[in-house]
Amino acid sequence: MMVIFIVGFLCLPGFNNTLLGQTTVYSQNFDGTHGWTLDGTPHFSVGAPVAGNTCTAPRSASKVLGTVLNGNYSDSWTEANSYAISPAFDCSAYNILVLSFYSYSVFENTWDSGYVYVSGDNGTSWTNVETFDGTETGWTLHTIDISNIAASKSQVRIKITMSSDVGTVYTGWNIDDLSVSAYPPVNYYSKSSGNLNALSTWGTNTDGSGTAPANFTNDYQIFNIRNNAAPTISAN
Numbered sequence: 001m002m003v004i005f006i007v008g009f010l011c012l013p014g015f016n017n018t019l020l021g022q023t024t025v026y027s028q029n030f031d032g033t034h035g036w037t038l039d040g041t042p043h044f045s046v047g048a049p050v051a052g053n054t055c056t057a058p059r060s061a062s063k064v065l066g067t068v069l070n071g072n073y074s075d076s077w078t079e080a081n082s083y084a085i086s087p088a089f090d091c092s093a094y095n096i097l098v099l100s101f102y103s104y105s106v107f108e109n110t111w112d113s114g115y116v117y118v119s120g121d122n123g124t125s126w127t128n129v130e131t132f133d134g135t136e137t138g139w140t141l142h143t144i145d146i147s148n149i150a151a152s153k154s155q156v157r158i159k160i161t162m163s164s165d166v167g168t169v170y171t172g173w174n175i176d177d178l179s180v181s182a183y184p185p186v187n188y189y190s191k192s193s194g195n196l197n198a199l200s201t202w203g204t205n206t207d208g209s210g211t212a213p214a215n216f217t218n219d220y221q222i223f224n225i226r227n228n229a230a231p232t233i234s235a236n
Helices: none
Strands: 008-011 023-028 045-047 064-066 083-085 097-106 113-119 127-132 140-145 157-163 172-182 186-190 221-224
Touching: 097 113, 097 127, 127 140, 157 172
Parallel strands: 186 221
Antiparallel strands: 008 221, 023 172, 045 064, 064 172, 083 157, 097 140, 097 172, 113 127, 113 157
16 A cells, blocks of 8 residues: 655646736736847837738737848847847746736747756746747747746846757747746645545645635645644545
8 A cells, every 4th residue: 555645735727817826926018118138220129010921910018029120030140149028127026927928929840949047046047848840820828837937036037048050041039928837736635534645635725615616737836744643645
């Protein structure tokens, strides 16, 4: 027989934006003063996409962060000379953090790519959190858990880069409505009896009473086993 003692576990399979208590830590739609460090035209810039860009309009308001806004990117771009870096923002008070943004990318598949990085130390080191390759047919929402990089860090930055080979080129990459949000976990506690697989065994109060969870799969739930000297849980 195998006995498993669970002190607590966090369900974080995806992102549930209806969760109460969401806090916006940083947001940027690139229409006002944005504070990003850009490599400069003709690579990344901020402005309105115009004729020649597959993306014909911002996702919101009037501007986007993008590569050449009126045509194609060029051959032989490197990440070292094709970048946009956010100002530092403070995540020191938060443990669960999600980066979200809308992307409209048109790259040569396999050979040209866009990259998203996050730094928790003001840009000293960077972690790649998503790579873009190929084409999106419209504005597409992307959500990325960056908790392992940004949690409890006071100087968090985001970096967007791109690289291209020699040959075919396309209209590149546009980004809009970027934000980082913090989510508080919901704690549930076990009652003094009952199978831990049963939703009714759990509640939001420390004695196991209170509101029971709707399921075991919602995002940002922590289950704390207590009040029970001999808890049981089935294999599934």
